[in-house]
Amino acid sequence: MSELFQHRARKRFGQNFLKDSGIIDRILRSIHAVSTDHLLEIGPGQGALTEGLLASGALLDVIELDQDLIPLLKLRFGLNTLFHLHQGDALKFDIASLTKDEGEKLRVVGNLPYNISTPLIFHLLSHHHVIHDMHFMLQKEVVERMAADPGSSDWGRLTIMVQYFCQVEHLFNVPPECFTPAPKVDSAIVRLTPYQTLPYPAKSHQLLELVVREAFNQRRKTLRNTLKRLLSVDDIEKANVDSGLRPEQLTLAEFVRLADQLYINQHIEG
Structure with a gap:
């Protein structure tokens, strides 16, 4: 297991690995995965959340960009038949391809790199029809923008497009010391739940x-x-x-x- 933690976080991938067990447990309780779920974890890193997600008995697909983390994830979880690893860029991944049955929906989880969080969320919104809900660790100010009200300085393009498709819940904040290396900003957990019926459907x-x-x-x-x-x-x-x-x-x-x-x-x- 010690080998697993010799991987150094890469700045170009925006990596900050979650290490606080109390926060990890709180995130897992918020997700509340059950064995009938089909989970998708984006950027599992060293598997801080992955272990708890698999413990639910749910089917778990993970997408990891960093090739150096692939053998570490395989070593730790590869023998679990519920675990399916995809090496690649989540921004280019066809999320809908993971659903096997008509009507099946994914529960998406991720500690998203700050440098790609907004484009990745827009990419996921384009697949909202196959997503049941999303739980993300994001920069706190990004979560505040998502949950903003009209008239505030945080109200903008991200807010409107996320709220068009999803109900937004700012669950709780996560301080920098919960990560290694510690980021220079606070983080937050957000739950996005795509609407079954859009409250304000646009013609396009x-x-x-x-x-x-x-x-x-x-x-x-x-x-x-x-x-x-x-x-x-x-x-x-x-x-x-x-x-x-x-x-x-x-x-x-x-x-x-x-x-x-x-x-x-x-x-x-x-």
Whole structure:
């Protein structure tokens, strides 16, 4: 077992290995995996959470990018028939390929590297239809952005797109000393639960992403300025949205109405 901990965390992979047993237990209790679950762990590292996840009796797929960790994970868990290891980049991995039966959904877990957390979450959201829930360790400020309310400085593109697809719960914070090496920032655990039925379904979530991205490119400006490439002032008003507001002042429902207005415009023109 001592060999396992000779691996040095790699800065280029954004690795910070969880070492605090109390926090590990608290995360596992939050996930509350059972034997009928199909789990996916992203970035298992040295297996701090992996052991507890397997103890639930659930089927566990893991995706690890760092080739040096592969033999260590195989040594520790390779004989367990519930454990399936995939070496590769989670950003490019076809998550849906892991589901074997129609209607099967994955429970996703990960201590996500801070340097790829946002693009990885967007990638996972694109597979929301095959995901039951997600539990992630992330930079605390990222979790605060996900759970933000309209009107706050944290309300932005990540908030809106995550809350469009998922219920967000900021579970608890994790201090730097719980990791090796200790990161320079606080971390937090978040639970994301994809909606069975979207509360504000857009006619096109791709157009919603476009409108949100365009709006927040210049978040200090009003909508009539930030969205002028996509929507006129009249279009914004047709969507029952005040064109004099700044993007951080809009609710998710209002952004969906703007995206739907853009959809209508495109189809009228088409």
